[in-house]
Amino acid sequence: MARTGSTDSRLIVIRGNSSSGKSHLAQAIRDARPRGIAIVGHDVLRRQILHVRDHPGALSVPYLDLSARFALDHGLHVVIEGILHSESYGPMLTSLRADHRGVTRCYRYDLDLDETLRRHRTKPLAAEVTEDSVRSWYRAADPVHGLDETSLGATVSLRSALDMVLVDAGWPFEDPDAGP
Numbered sequence: 001m002a003r004t005g006s007t008d009s010r011l012i013v014i015r016g017n018s019s020s021g022k023s024h025l026a027q028a029i030r031d032a033r034p035r036g037i038a039i040v041g042h043d044v045l046r047r048q049i050l051h052v053r054d055h056p057g058a059l060s061v062p063y064l065d066l067s068a069r070f071a072l073d074h075g076l077h078v079v080i081e082g083i084l085h086s087e088s089y090g091p092m093l094t095s096l097r098a099d100h101r102g103v104t105r106c107y108r109y110d111l112d113l114d115e116t117l118r119r120h121r122t123k124p125l126a127a128e129v130t131e132d133s134v135r136s137w138y139r140a141a142d143p144v145h146g147l148d149e150t151s152l153g154a155t156v157s158l159r160s161a162l163d164m165v166l167v168d169a170g171w172p173f174e175d176p177d178a179g180p
Helices: 022-032 042-050 060-073 086-097 113-121 131-137 160-167
Strands: 010-016 039-040 077-082 104-110 150-151
Touching: 010 022, 010 160, 022 039, 022 160, 039 042, 039 060, 039 160, 042 077, 060 077, 077 131, 086 104, 086 131, 086 150, 104 113, 104 160, 150 160
Parallel strands: 010 077, 010 104, 039 077, 104 150
Antiparallel strands: none
């Protein structure tokens, strides 16, 4: 594919099992840097917009790529977040990373199944998504070779993860309540 974004753009990829904290971290990044960040959420694109099942070759793969590239090419920073299994999304993510002109940082939540299920029980979605479903999606490890992902374990707090991303991306903290 063609080069995407600018030398000033940031691309942040956050992957991991269901209920690991990906969406919370993406929102925390936006809250810390409220202007100019597009969150490209796997669940939103796949489940809500396209309403398709997830598998290699699913429509959600090129749609996620297209959405991220569109935002990057129009001056936005992008946070991609989702389960994003390696066999389905790995080639697209490594291609996007290679094509991105700016700073790219990749993170993967690595939680054991017990912690994943504990976190799942705290979510409103737990009423409609069973623990058996979460178990069936769970992967003990699912690295994407070529992404150089930083592992986030169960002991990493949301604040610590946020601070790590902001520093790694070269972003100073901005207080969203400070005004323009």
